Amino acid sequence: AQTVTQSQPEMSVQEAETVTLSCTYDTSESDYYLFWYKQPPSRQMILVIRQEAYKQQNATENRFSVNFQKAAKSFSLKISDSQLGDAAMYFCAYRSARLWGKFQFGAGTQVVVTP
Amino acid sequence: GAGVSQSPSNKVTEKGKDVELRCDPISGHTALYWYRQSLGQGLEFLIYFQGNSAPDKSGLPSDRFSAERTGGSVSTLTIQRTQQEDSAVYLCASSLTSGFDTQYFGPGTRLTVL
Numbered sequence: 001a002q003t004v005t006q007s008q009p010e011m012s013v014q015e016a017e018t019v020t021l022s023c024t025y026d027t028s029e030s031d032y033y034l035f036w037y038k039q040p041p042s043r044q045m046i047l048v049i050r051q052e053a054y055k056q057q058n059a060t061e062n063r064f065s066v067n068f069q070k071a072a073k074s075f076s077l078k079i080s081d082s083q084l085g086d087a088a089m090y091f092c093a094y095r096s097a098r099l100w101g102k103f104q105f106g107a108g109t110q111v112v113v114t115p
Numbered sequence: 116g117a118g119v120s121q122s123p124s125n126k127v128t129e130k131g132k133d134v135e136l137r138c139d140p141i142s143g144h145t146a147l148y149w150y151r152q153s154l155g156q157g158l159e160f161l162i163y164f165q166g167n168s169a170p171d172k173s174g175l176p177s178d179r180f181s182a183e184r185t186g187g188s189v190s191t192l193t194i195q196r197t198q199q200e201d202s203a204v205y206l207c208a209s210s211l212t213s214g215f216d217t218q219y220f221g222p223g224t225r226l227t228v229l
Contacts, residue, residue, distance in 0.1 A: 004157075043204065045158075045220035059228040091157055102171055103148070103218075 006106035013082045023089045031097035034075045040088040070110030087113045117223035127227045136192040140209030149207040197228045
């Protein structure tokens with residue numbers, strides 16, 4: 001079974017600064033997908049960024065980038081130039097390439113952005 | 116509609132009653148997912164549909180939980196004989212296919228069992 005671990009319950013960052021959220025996962029599979037989702041107080045889950053495990057290049061989406069270390073089973077999210085609107089709960093998720101529908105989510109990291 | 120919708124947005128029920136939660140996916144999306152999010156927890160996968168079929172029901176917590184999807188569109192999650200531990204936010208998501216496509220989430224239904 002796969003498990004996803006987010007060891008940081010909360011992270012605080014000042015506006016315009018950078019924060020990195022950690023995520024590790026456990027799997028015996030070689031082909032899979034990884035995601036970061038954002039959940040603001042509105043409860044609406046929004047995809048932030050995603051990464052295919054077979055790609056060595058780290059994904060980037062504007063101010064969001066990941067550091068994917070396949071051998072270490074690590075998938076961290078870096079938020080650069082943090083903005084007040086980035087404040088939310090962030091979830092790391094794993095999806096097997098074989099078991100299409102089944103996602104495993106971490107417990108989440110609350111990001112607090114201070115002016 | 117433009118996004119995934121869920122109804123009701125909030126549901127308060129008494130222990131032992133049955134409840135039905137509804138999800139309307141984005142038009143044309145073939146894959147539909149149900150998750151449960153307990154207070155302060157991550158998302159727990161419950162079930163997913165590809166079309167009207169549910170290839171994997173292993174996430175359903177007990178036989179009190181069931182789900183169906185009709186016409187490849189609307190899905191209903193039914194909880195029979197609700198218990199207090201069923202209290203949570205139930206999230207639905209849909210995606211174009213069940214591959215690597217982005218999941219779009221609904222706003223959720225907050226279920227409270229008294």
